Amino acid sequence: MAKKSKFYVVWNGREKGIFSSWEACKRQVDGFESARYKSFESESEAKDAFQKGPSEIFRTTAKKSVSAGNPVTRSGIIKASICVDAACSGNPGAMEYRGINMATGEQIFHQGPFPDATNNIGEFLAIVHGLAYLKKNNLPTMPIYSDSDNAIMWVRAKHCRTKLEKTKRNAPVFEMIERGEQWLKSNHFENPILKWQTKSWGENPADFGRK
Numbered sequence: 001m002a003k004k005s006k007f008y009v010v011w012n013g014r015e016k017g018i019f020s021s022w023e024a025c026k027r028q029v030d031g032f033e034s035a036r037y038k039s040f041e042s043e044s045e046a047k048d049a050f051q052k053g054p055s056e057i058f059r060t061t062a063k064k065s066v067s068a069g070n071p072v073t074r075s076g077i078i079k080a081s082i083c084v085d086a087a088c089s090g091n092p093g094a095m096e097y098r099g100i101n102m103a104t105g106e107q108i109f110h111q112g113p114f115p116d117a118t119n120n121i122g123e124f125l126a127i128v129h130g131l132a133y134l135k136k137n138n139l140p141t142m143p144i145y146s147d148s149d150n151a152i153m154w155v156r157a158k159h160c161r162t163k164l165e166k167t168k169r170n171a172p173v174f175e176m177i178e179r180g181e182q183w184l185k186s187n188h189f190e191n192p193i194l195k196w197q198t199k200s201w202g203e204n205p206a207d208f209g210r211k
Contacts, residue, residue, distance in 0.1 A: 007046035011054045012036040018046045022089065030094045030113050039209045054107075077201060078194075079103045082130045083145040085206035086122025092164060095119065095173070097126035099133065100206040102145070109133060116170035121177065123151030124160045126206075128180040131155075131189050143192040147204045152193050158184040 008019045013028035013035050022039075029035035036054045040046040079102050086097035096112025109129055112122070123146055130144045146152055154160050160177045164170070196204045203209075 006039045006041060007043050008037060008039050009046050009050045010035070010037045011050070018043070018050055026089055026094060030089075030115065035096070035113060036110075077102070077145075078143055081143045081145055081194075082108065082134065083196065083204055083206045084123070084126035084130050085147065085204045085208065086119050086126055087208035088117060088119040088122060089113075092116045092118050092170070095122040096208070097122040097129070098206055098208075099126060099130050099144075102205060105205070114170065114173045114176075116164075116167060117173045118162060118164055120148065120150045120154075121160060121162050121164065121173060123148035124154045124162075125176055125180055127151055127155045127193060128183060131187075131191055131193075132183060134191050135187060135189060140190055141192075143194050145194050145196040145204070147196040147198055149195065152195065155184065155193060 005020065006022070008022060008025035010016050010019065010025060010028045013025075015028050019025045019028070020043075025037060025039075029037050038049065038054070040049055081102045082099050083102050084097065084099045086095060088095040094113040094115055095117035096110070096114065098110040099108050100106070101108050111125070111129065127144055127146055134140070134142050134144070150161075159181060162177070166174045198204065
């Protein structure tokens, strides 16, 4: 069966609009600072999303992701939390990451895309960014959700165990990794880092929707 085509909305990039392939979308956002974009299953959904704008779409996506999973219980999703995720087009490829406020659906930080990186690196950086954000805002007990076992393990070890080779193109990413590792080693935090249970709760609310 042929893979179903998707449509890509670019709200902030070299050129704004709706694109019918990831390759066309990538040309607009790859290496573009503060790029904002998302994929949709149909052209009508993409047109509606383009008109509504990214803030409304990402807030709605986050709320749907929570309601699609298990009911919020003491053993389920903690709404007063941050959810982080990363996306990478290729391995290595253009990587970006972001954090979402689970209670409101607000995007609280977004970085990338960065060239020649990996998804695991993005997940690691996203968790560290989330921890720094919580410390800065004096939220010492708020948890962070991530769906990456590797990134959670790397953060707990305070070391990004990537096997990616450093090049001139991805040197800024390695600088971010070094800063992240130094932050982990020089800062105390008690925020729980929790695994997002995708099978039970649906997609991570911070997911970029490229699957």
